[in-house]
Amino acid sequence: MKIALVIFDRFTDLDLFLPWDLLNRVRSVAGVEDWQVKIVGTKDTHVSDAGLPIQTLGTIDELQEMDAVLFTSGVLVPELIQDTEYMARLKLAPDRQWIGSMCSGALILATLGLLDGKEATTYPTRRKMLEKMNVKVVAQDFVCDGRIATAAGCLAAQQLAEWVIASAIGPKVAAQVLRTIQPVGKGL
Template sequence: MEVAIVAFDDFTDIDVFLPWDILNRVNHPEWNVQIYGTKETHSSVTGLTVPIHSSIDELRNADAILFASGPGTRRLYKDENYLKRLKINPSKQLVGSMCSGALILGALGLLDGMTATTYPTAKKELQKFNVTVVEESFIVEKNIATAAGCLAAQYLVGWIIERLISKKVGEAVINSIQPVGKGLSFTK
């Protein structure tokens, strides 16, 4: 099972690194997580450079595809050449996005007539693609899921694991990252 995380220049760090970490906690012999892009490395919005394992031209071979977010999405969803390279089939693949990564799904027509979520700063842009945009952390319609807010990555990743392997494995992996105790407190 191939899981693709799509990165690009000016991606939001946590939207690549958090799913990368969580997805790589899956212990399954056929599980493979790769970062896809358009060149050998891509740099995040904070300047971290990551190596790319595979080209976006190979996305058609992935079982699940997750698009990161970040300022780079604003360029890419308007780039016809980039969009033409994305061979995605949501009838056979799971497709997900974090925050403004939904703009790429919208530009591809994958969200047409659907309900989706995105980061509030991308809401108006996403609505231009005939999408009902709601302010929720996670939305699933068939084989397409959108998440909003960086920490919603756990829902998106849990959905991918559950759909490709099992609910039991998904719950175990997500439980491995949850805060210990009853709640968050920033004082003693």
């Protein structure tokens, strides 16, 4: 299983780190050896909104090779979706890939036509923008439509990661992974 977490300059830190951590726990929790998680972008290093430089492990040109692709969010997403060269490089296969987004990352999915006429969620500050893109925006933390999912609110990244794990190898493993991060006394 190959998973890409897509970042760009000024991405939201937690939208990367929470799913990165959860998705990487699959190997140790479930002993799945062929489980790869890569951070991809357009440069060797992207700087988060909090100013943290993050080295990428691949480029967005590898997305078609992935089994799952998750887009982070960030303040520059509205500008990013206007970049036709960037958007043209996002080659996805929604018939065989699990594709998801965090918060404003839903704008990327909508620009690619993956949310046309569907229900989706995004962060409240991007709701009107997403509605103008032929998407029915709902006030939920997680919305899934087959192989496409959107999450809103940074902590909903947990649900996005859970969805990928459950879809790829089952809900039992997803529950095992989530158990490893639950606060004491709040077990699943």
